[in-house]
Amino acid sequence: MTSTAKQGGSTAVRDDQWVVRWQGATVVVKYGGHAMVDRSLQQAFASDVVLLRRVGLRPVVVHGGGPHISSMLSRLGVTTTFVDGLRVTTPEVMDVARMVLTGQVQREVVGAINAHGPLAVGLSGEDAHVLTATRRESDSADLGLVGDVQKVNPDYVRSILDQGLVPVVSSIARGVDGTTYNVNADTAAAALAAALGARRLVVLTDVEGVYAQWPDPSTVLPRLTTNELRQLLPSTTDGMVPKLQACLAAVDGGVADATVLDGRVPHSLLASFGAIDPPGTVVVGDNSVPTSVGPVAPVASNGGVVEP
Numbered sequence: 001m002t003s004t005a006k007q008g009g010s011t012a013v014r015d016d017q018w019v020v021r022w023q024g025a026t027v028v029v030k031y032g033g034h035a036m037v038d039r040s041l042q043q044a045f046a047s048d049v050v051l052l053r054r055v056g057l058r059p060v061v062v063h064g065g066g067p068h069i070s071s072m073l074s075r076l077g078v079t080t081t082f083v084d085g086l087r088v089t090t091p092e093v094m095d096v097a098r099m100v101l102t103g104q105v106q107r108e109v110v111g112a113i114n115a116h117g118p119l120a121v122g123l124s125g126e127d128a129h130v131l132t133a134t135r136r137e138s139d140s141a142d143l144g145l146v147g148d149v150q151k152v153n154p155d156y157v158r159s160i161l162d163q164g165l166v167p168v169v170s171s172i173a174r175g176v177d178g179t180t181y182n183v184n185a186d187t188a189a190a191a192l193a194a195a196l197g198a199r200r201l202v203v204l205t206d207v208e209g210v211y212a213q214w215p216d217p218s219t220v221l222p223r224l225t226t227n228e229l230r231q232l233l234p235s236t237t238d239g240m241v242p243k244l245q246a247c248l249a250a251v252d253g254g255v256a257d258a259t260v261l262d263g264r265v266p267h268s269l270l271a272s273f274g275a276i277d278p279p280g281t282v283v284v285g286d287n288s289v290p291t292s293v294g295p296v297a298p299v300a301s302n303g304g305v306v307e308p
Contacts (some may be wrong), residue, residue: 018274019055025199026058026161027273028255030189030246031109033206035263037067044266045204046112049166050119051270058161061113061120061168062192064185065105069097072104086136089144089182097182098124101170109168120166125173126180128156131188133173133181147173147181149188152195190246194253201250202272203243204263209281210244220281226251227286247283258283 029049035041052059066087073080073096081088089097106122113120125131133147160167169192171185186203193201210232212219224232226248236244247258259272261280272278 022199022273023056024058026060026196027052027200027202028060028062028189028193028196028198028250029202029204029269030186030243031061031063031204031263032065032185033204033263035204036063036065036105038264041263041266042108042112043115045263045269046109047116048267048269049113050116052273053119053164053166057273059166060157060161060192060196060198061109061166062171062185062189063101063105063109063168064171065101068105069093069100072096072100083138083141083143086138086143086146086184087182088141089146091145094145094180094182098172098180101172106168106170113166113168119164120168121160122168122170123156123160124170125183125188129153129174130156130169131171131173131183131191133175133183135175135179135181145179145181147175147183149173149183149191150176152191154192154195157192157196184242186242186246187249190249190253190255190258193250193255193258197254198250199256201247201255201258202269203246203258203260204269205240205243205260206262206264207240207260208262209260209279210240222277222280223282223284225284225286229283244283251283251285256284 031045035045049059049061070080073093076096078092078096080093087093102124110120110122123130130153131149132151134150136143136146136148157167171183171188173181173183175181189203190201208217209220210224212221229244229248233241233244243260247260250258259280259282261268261272265279268279272280
């Protein structure tokens with residue numbers, strides 16, 4: 001059975017059986033981009049997460065907060081630089097990033113969800129060793145306290161899910177040596193999705209999906225296999241690379257699919273589950289039927305700077 005519903009100001013055909021198909025499924029949502037800084041989009045995102053949880057899904061939110069970190073560093077007069085799109089994280093920058101992500105951004109996300117009831121629980125990747133990282137090495141420069149996820153302990157997150165709650169995880173990780181690391185949130189979300197055995201990873205962005213011919217919106221690719229996506233990566237702009245790599249890592253790690261979704265559209269998260277013709281680009285394993293694609297050049301709203 002199908003019905004018609006309003007999504008993001010346009011009429012979408014809704015699949016009324018989606019709740020049955022997704023019942024009990026764990027889904028990890030990487031929350032970032034414009035959806036984090038526009039209050040109406042924050043509220044729409046929170047209501048979507050709450051609805052997913054109330055109809056029987058098990059949503060997990062992983063967030064970054066690069067613009068918030070940059071704003072606080074500017075207010076404090078701390079200079080920050082980027083190498084290969086990554087923020088060079090000195091101990092001073094790390095202190096600010098930790099404070100902003102866990103003490104400010106996470107509180108906003110948890111508060112928006114909890115406006116609908118006592119549903120969200122905030123935690124850092126440091127808590128219960130949810131995320132353990134090693135220092136990222138770069139041939140270009142010393143990146144400082146930038147980490148790559150080495151190990152995930154999903155048990156604590158599962159225990160929160162089992163209580164019917166929504167974990168909201170900031171992308172700060174504990175190092176094997178006890179050091180604290182700043183981890184790209186796309187990477188963290190993919191690693192957590194794989195460790196949880198999630199059915200889907202959703203990556204919210206500031207573009208409509210993966211384009212065959214940027215910026216023609218009619219060329220947004222609805223579906224890609226991992227092999228097709230690997231072929232497209234060399235022609236992808238820097239800002240989208242970690243997001244697409246996260247999709248690959250998640251699907252390669254056993255997640256059924258990963259969706260690149262436009263977070264600027266209100267309720268796009270809900271539409272990605274409930275619409276017959278869902279928005280964005282879905283990445284699936286190579287055993288699925290391939291699609292025909294051309295060169296892709298999606299552009300991130302931050303001009304190619306990769307922010308955790």
